Amino acid sequence: MDTQLALWEVFVQSKPGQPYKHAGSVHASDKQMALQNARDVYTRRGEASGLWVVRAADIAASDLADSDMFFEPANDKIYRHPTFYEIPAGAKNI
Amino acid sequence: MPTTTSAPDDFFTAKIKRGDNIEPRDPMPEEYRRHLIRQISQHAHSEIIGMQPEGNWITRAPSLRAKMILLAKIQDEGGHGLYLYSAAETLGVGREEMIEQLQTGKARYSSVFNYPALTWADIGAIGWLVDGAAIVNQVMLQRTSYGPYARAMVRICKEESFHQRQGYEIMAKMAAGTPEQRDMAQDALNRWWAPALMMFGPPDAESLHSKKAFLWKIKRESNDALRQKFIDKTVQQAEVIGLKIPDPELRLNAETGHYETSPLNWEEFHRVIDGYGPCNRQRLEHHRRVHEEGAWVREAAAAYAGKFN
Amino acid sequence: MTKQDALFQYCLRLGDDALILGHRLAELCSRGPFLEEDLAQTNIALDLTGRAQLYFQYAADLEGRGQTADGLVYRRPERQIYNHLLCEQPNTDFAYVIARQLLFSAFDRFLLEDLCTSKDERLVEIAAKALKETRYHLAHASDWVYRLGLGTGESHRRMQQALNDLWPYTGELFEIDDVGLHLLEAGIAADLHTIRALWTPEIRQMLQKAGFEQPADDYMHTGGLKGIHSEHLGHMLSEMQYLVRAYPEATW
Known part of the structure; x- marks a missing residue:
């Protein structure tokens, strides 16, 4: 079987201070190669100030079947949002 | 790993109906998944094989600027092939497998890349017409229902905006150049016009995969509608630079506001798709040779990683 | 030889190395061992x-007479092409x-x-930009040296x-003629003696760490500075x- 090397997911930071966003994936055999490949594939137009690469096999992702128990319990906790509260008319925001 | 069972069909149908993207881990009908793998990998292969006709002119580009632009453009095509392979990989198919399907003829690529790039003007014509046609198609695909495919298309469309322009610039320069350059430009337009129009696929009436693709919102506009969009824009661009569209029956329908063209030679299209175009054999041979010559490099990298990581 | 003449010649040499090696690498487009590496070589x-364009533009400006970078290329x-012979050697395999790339980039980096400390401002400008690129080229090449050396x-x-085959083209990298001497005295050109003293141990250590035998230092090819090349160059230029x-009247 031919090898196209391992799959790595690529995260790009577009400017210093910005969060890293998933950009896509590359194939590579090792970390250095994964970083260099990510640089050549996803930052050709000077759109980056930082790069993360992580082996796709090492990512743990939430399961769709668990969505109910994972995410729904947070939906009714509306008191976590500022709009839940009534502020007397005329009071200024901090 | 993507879910391939079609059990919660309702979830899928509801999402499609709402216009939400389907994501890799969502349940999806097996047929949807297969359709996507076929379409995305074919799209990826087209980008990769498409590097060859233009690559044929890199070493002969007539200025440093032209050489750098062409290199950057072909590199983008490689990058776009890569984004698309990535999108297909989220559906559970490996790049190895897709490459094998291409090399054994199980997977197709756009028939247009089986035509030869004969003169420098062909580099202009390919950028102007082939990339122009691709953009019309790809703009639509930014709204396709499968998330990773749609996101790849957004990135591709953003990057490709210069491709069509650089081709048109070459054509404009040559059309305004010496008589020989002008002839070359017209000749290239003559040869690439019909193959470019065929890139949108067979007429809607004959289109094999369209029905389901519409239902699933993979495809959002018909082959003929997209083709017409391209024709209307391109005819106007040809006029501006003084080149003649090679179609004696071309005329503007004042009522519809659209250009009407001669029927295309779909026999030729099917023949070329089936492997009998001017460059089919050489395109695949090039791909196979490079792949085989690279095997020891990939093996070395994998072996090194096995020892030291 | 005036300083201006020497500098013109020096820019041509620097430009020709970049032009010819760049051309060789451009030939690899769509021929990489896998897609990512294809893109890397194109970069x-x-x-x-x-x-090369920056060096030639400088050379063209020095010559005056309405010369352009493209005219020189x-x-x-x-x-009248003066690259080191190493740069024109073919892409026999990966x-x-x-x-x-390793042998040249390691040299080019020094x-x-x-x-970057030349007395000529414009060369400093070009070198500062090019140095960042070259450091990356060297890193890319040296990573591969280890993978290939310790892989299979x-x-x-x-x-x-x-x-072994390319080693005999490395001696030429450090050749100095009148042009170099003239500009070295003027504080403009790089000091190739010093560079050789840095390059030699760096390469030796790297090859050793990657498990390679040091190629023998016997016969060394020469000629680039005088425009005498291997037969490869003519074919590259004819393309x-x-x-x-073919169309001398045309502009593209």
Whole structure:
């Protein structure tokens, strides 16, 4: 079987201070190669100030079947949002 | 790993109906998944094989600027092939497998890349017409229902905006150049016009995969509608630079506001798709040779990683 | 020889190395061992071609007479091209590509570092930009040297072969003639004696760490500074210059 090397997911930071966003994936055999490949594939137009690469096999992702128990319990906790509260008319925001 | 069972069909149908993207881990009908793998990998292969006709002119580009632009453009095509392979990989198919399907003829690529790039003007014509046609198609695909495919298309469309322009610039320069350059430009337009129009696929009436693709919102506009969009824009661009569209029956329908063209030679299209175009054999041979010559490099990298990581 | 003449010649040499190696790498487009590496090689080709343009633009400005960078690239005959012979050696296989890149980039890095302190402002400007690129080229090539050296038996054998075959082209990198001497005295050109003293142990250590035998230092090819090349160069130029020479009246 031919090898196209391992799959790595690529995260790009577009400017210093910005969060890293998933950009896509590359194939590579090792970390250095994964970083260099990510640089050549996803930052050709000077759109980056930082790069993360992580082996796709090492990512743990939430399961769709668990969505109910994972995410729904947070939906009714509306008191976590500022709009839940009534502020007397005329009071200024901090 | 993507879910391939079609059990919660309702979830899928509801999402499609709402216009939400389907994501890799969502349940999806097996047929949807297969359709996507076929379409995305074919799209990826087209980008990769498409590097060859233009690559044929890199070493002969007539200025440093032209050489750098062409290199950057072909590199983008490689990058776009890569984004698309990535999108297909989220559906559970490996790049190895897709490459094998291409090399054994199980997977197709756009028939247009089986035509030869004969003169420098062909580099202009390919950028102007082939990339122009691709953009019309790809703009639509930014709204396709499968998330990773749609996101790849957004990135591709953003990057490709210069491709069509650089081709048109070459054509404009040559059309305004010496008589020989002008002839070359017209000749290239003559040869690439019909193959470019065929890139949108067979007429809607004959289109094999369209029905389901519409239902699933993979495809959002018909082959003929997209083709017409391209024709209307391109005819106007040809006029501006003084080149003649090679179609004696071309005329503007004042009522519809659209250009009407001669029927295309779909026999030729099917023949070329089936492997009998001017460059089919050489395109695949090039791909196979490079792949085989690279095997020891990939093996070395994998072996090194096995020892030291 | 005036300083201006020497500097013109020096820019041509620097430009020709970048032009010719960039051209060789451009030939690899769509021929990489896998897609990512294909894109990587093209990036290096683009860096080098862009840099060639800067050197030639400077040379054209020095010459005056309305010369252009493209004029220098597309209308100079074989005997007036001055790249080091290493740069024109063909892409025999991926090992040759990496070996050539390693030997040249390691040299180029020291050269550019030196030029960053040149008394010629414009060279400093070009070198500062080019140095960042070259450091990356060197990192990319040296990572591969280890992968190929310690990867498989086949990769080791191929890379050793490439190193042995290309080694005889490395002596020329450090040749100095009147042009170099003149500009060295003027504080403009890089000091190749010093560079050789840095380059030699760096390469030796790297090859050793990657498990390679040091190629023998016997016969060394020469000629680039005088425009005497291997037979490869003529073929590269005949492709590169074909359109411009076939249609001398045309602009593209």
